[in-house]
Amino acid sequence: xxxxxxxxxxxxxxxxxxxxxxxxxxxxxxxxxxxxxxxxxxxxxxxxxxxxxxxxxxxxxxxxxxxxxxxxxxxxxxxxxxxxxxxxxxxxxxxxxxxxxxxxxxxxxxxxxxxxxxxxxxxxxxxxxxxxxxxxxxxxxxxxxxxxxxxxxxxxxxxxxxxxxxxxxxxxxxxxxxxxxxxxxxxxxxxxxxxxxxxxxxxxxxxxxxxxxxxxxxxxxxxxxxxxxxxxxxxxxxxxxxxxxxxxxxxxxxxxx
Amino acid sequence: xxxxxxxxxxxxxxxxxxxxxxxxxxxxxxxxxxxxxxxxxxxxxxxxxxxxxxxxxxxxxxxxxxxxxxxxxxxxxxxxxxxxxxxxxxxxxxxxxxxxxxxxxxxxxxxxxxxxxxxxxxxxxxxxxxxxxxxxxxxxxxxxxxxxxxxxxxxxxxxxxxxxxxxxxxxxxxxxxxxxxxxxxxxxxxxxxxxxxxxxxxxxxxxxxxxxxxxxxxxxxxxxxxxxxxxxxxxxxxxxxxxxxxxxxxxxxxxxx
Numbered sequence: 001x002x003x004x005x006x007x008x009x010x011x012x013x014x015x016x017x018x019x020x021x022x023x024x025x026x027x028x029x030x031x032x033x034x035x036x037x038x039x040x041x042x043x044x045x046x047x048x049x050x051x052x053x054x055x056x057x058x059x060x061x062x063x064x065x066x067x068x069x070x071x072x073x074x075x076x077x078x079x080x081x082x083x084x085x086x087x088x089x090x091x092x093x094x095x096x097x098x099x100x101x102x103x104x105x106x107x108x109x110x111x112x113x114x115x116x117x118x119x120x121x122x123x124x125x126x127x128x129x130x131x132x133x134x135x136x137x138x139x140x141x142x143x144x145x146x147x148x149x150x151x152x153x154x155x156x157x158x159x160x161x162x163x164x165x166x167x168x169x170x171x172x173x174x175x176x177x178x179x180x181x182x183x184x185x186x187x188x189x190x191x192x193x194x195x196x197x198x199x200x201x202x203x204x205x206x207x208x209x210x211x212x213x214x215x216x217x218x219x220x221x222x223x224x225x226x227x228x229x230x231x232x233x234x235x236x237x238x239x240x241x242x243x244x245x246x247x248x249x250x251x252x253x254x255x256x257x
Numbered sequence: 258x259x260x261x262x263x264x265x266x267x268x269x270x271x272x273x274x275x276x277x278x279x280x281x282x283x284x285x286x287x288x289x290x291x292x293x294x295x296x297x298x299x300x301x302x303x304x305x306x307x308x309x310x311x312x313x314x315x316x317x318x319x320x321x322x323x324x325x326x327x328x329x330x331x332x333x334x335x336x337x338x339x340x341x342x343x344x345x346x347x348x349x350x351x352x353x354x355x356x357x358x359x360x361x362x363x364x365x366x367x368x369x370x371x372x373x374x375x376x377x378x379x380x381x382x383x384x385x386x387x388x389x390x391x392x393x394x395x396x397x398x399x400x401x402x403x404x405x406x407x408x409x410x411x412x413x414x415x416x417x418x419x420x421x422x423x424x425x426x427x428x429x430x431x432x433x434x435x436x437x438x439x440x441x442x443x444x445x446x447x448x449x450x451x452x453x454x455x456x457x458x459x460x461x462x463x464x465x466x467x468x469x470x471x472x473x474x475x476x477x478x479x480x481x482x483x484x485x486x487x488x489x490x491x492x493x494x495x496x497x498x499x500x501x502x503x504x505x506x507x508x509x510x511x512x513x514x
Contacts (some may be wrong), residue, residue: 025406030396053401096417137416139287144310149282152406153413156393160353163394197490209483217474226466233454234491 002106002162007033008151009070009114011126016041018118020050021148023057029155034061035070035112067114067126075109076102079122079130080150082143091132098134099157106162113154115147176219184224185211191231259363259419264290265408266327266371268383273298275375277307278405280314286412291318292327292369324371324383325439332366332432333359333475336379336387337407339400347390348473355391356414362475363419366432370411372404385465386435388472433481441481442468448488 008026013019019042023034034057036042043058051058064070071077078098093101102111114130116122127133136153138145176184189207192198198206219227265283270276276299280291291314293299300315308315321327328334335355336347350358359368371387373379384390393410395402433441446464449455455463476484 021403024401024403027399028395028402028406030399052403054399094417095413136413137420138285139416142284142287142310144281145285146278146281146309149285149406149409152409156352156410159394159396160351192487192490195487195490195493197487206483209480213474213476213480213483217470219470223466223470226463226470230449230452230454233449233452236452 002103003030003159004033005106005110006031006102006155006158007035007070007074007110007112008155009035009037009067009112010039010147011037011067011070011114011122012040012117013042013115013147014040014118016044016047017050018147019044020047020052020054020058021146022115022151023047023051023054023061025148025152026155027054027057028152029159031155031158032057032060034058036061036063037067037070038065039063067129071112071114071129073110074112076105076111076132077114077130078102078111078132078134079114079127080116080134080136080154081121081127082135082138082145093132093134095134095136095154095157098132098154099161101132102158103161106158115151118147174221176221176224180221180224181214181219184214184219184228187228187231191235194235259360260287260416261290262363262367263288263359263412263415264292264327264331264367264369265412266292266294266324266369267296267404268294268324268371268379269297269374270299270372270404271297271375273301273304274307275404276301276318277304277309277311277315278403279372279408280304280308280311280318282405282409283412284311284314285409286416288412288415289314289317291315293318293320294324294327295322296320324386325435328369328371328386328435330367331369331435333362333368333389334371334387334435335359335368335389335391336371336384337373337411338378338384338390338392339395339402347384347387347469349390349392352391352393352411352414355389355411356418358389359415360418360421363415365430366434369435372407375404381465385468386439388475430477431479433476433478437478437481438471438476441471441476441485444485444488448492451492 008022008031010019010022013036016039019036019039026032026034042063047058048055105111113134114122114126116126134154136145136150185207188210189198192206193200265279265288267276267279270293273296276293276296283289283291299320304315305312359370362368370391371379371383373383391411393402393407442464445467446455449463450457
């Protein structure tokens with residue numbers, strides 16, 4: 001599986017809770033390879049708590065003392081950055097572009113995605129180890145993206161790109177055919193006349209409006225049957241002698257909410 | 258700005274820290290409208306700490322006691338769900354599809370995105386207030402997506418989709434609000450009982466199916482009025498003495514095509 005070819009590298013992370021949250025975020029997206037470069041406090045109880053079920057990601061995490069060790073076996077190295085302008089114009093990708101790029105690459109080799117310190121990000125020297133920079137588009141007035149949130153978004157983009165197909169867990173539904181809809185509209189029109197909502201001599205645009213409304217839904221066959229059952233129930237009552245009905249005009253007003 | 262038309266609704270959140278993390282996640286993507294339905298502990302110091310610079314989102318958050326109050330002025334209501342199978346096949350979108358859909362919608366009306374309890378998500382009753390369900394694709398072996406991470410991914414998808422949105426040339430239509438729809442469903446249910454299509458003692462899944470059906474359409478206000486006019490016309494006939502009606506069972510079969 002290509003997700004195995006994606007490594008998350010955290011550099012000098014200050015808060016162990018963040019390491020745990022990152023592990024959890026990774027695992028929700030199916031990424032399991034975590035490498036920690038000189039973490040301040042690790043292992044740590046707070047990391048375990050925040051991993052919240054993803055503790056094995058922490059247990060199997062590799063701890064190294066340099067970025068070079070973390071990325072040695074990788075064929076693609078991408079740095080993350082919140083800053084937009086740098087003195088050296090590094091090739092910059094959005095998270096979405098990076099997801100696609102990494103997904104393509106992960107069939108052939110390992111990718112490392114580098115996350116810098118919570119306070120100051122990656123150093124220029126660390127950036128020089130990267131082939132590309134990745135930036136998540138953020139609110140220019142509030143760039144304070146939590147490190148685990150950044151990992152979550154990027155891991156999500158990689159997973160979606162690897163899926164290639166949009167998730168569709170929806171059950172297959174048998175949609176109504178044009179003929180089903182034709183029969184439905186005919187039934188609806190007849191019912192509207194029967195319940196005296198529509199005057200067949202002055203139909204106005206009523207049926208067109210209703211076609212416009214129901215046409216948008218993509219009804220299933222069973223839904224058409226349900227709606228037609230309701231129409232039939234409404235029609236059933238029409239067999240009452242007309243002279244005993246209330247005047248139609250009184251029945252057209254909307255009921256109170 | 259269309260991001261102003263997106264509301265994050267958190268329902269009965271247990272951990273105040275999560276509320277703070279959600280506020281931070283929202284603001285990084287430029288979303289500021291937060292509504293809390295019966296939060297367990299709020300305001301709370303832990304929420305403020307986790308907001309980490311986004312405290313004003315918490316301060317201006319609206320606290321309400323029902324989902325209906327949270328969504329009353331919204332014209333699109335989307336529920337988030339980690340579960341895949343449900344008895345009624347609600348229209349399900351991926352986070353990406355939802356982002357695009359919400360971006361398109363946000364030029365004309367407000368969208369509420371509902372997040373359920375950390376432990377148990379949304380109840381079926383709450384799901385019935387939704388027109389669509391949104392599911393973030395996750396690792397089937399570890400579905401434990403933190404609520405703030407889920408908000409982060411969805412807010413990110415909305416922000417990216419809004420960035421990419423083409424100029425909307427679609428005609429402005431005044432969409433029905435959640436309150437309009439609530440009144441419509443109440444009227445519909447009463448009518449179905451009146452015309453003896455629905456037995457109030459054995460309602461089965463009828464109203465849920467109809468909510469699922471009409472929820473997909475994005476009805477306009479004038480369409481809701483049209484449909485309610487039809488309901489009133491159908492109800493008008495109910496005042497005929499019962500002993501002169503045909504038996505209800507005979508009227509439930511579909512008419513011939």
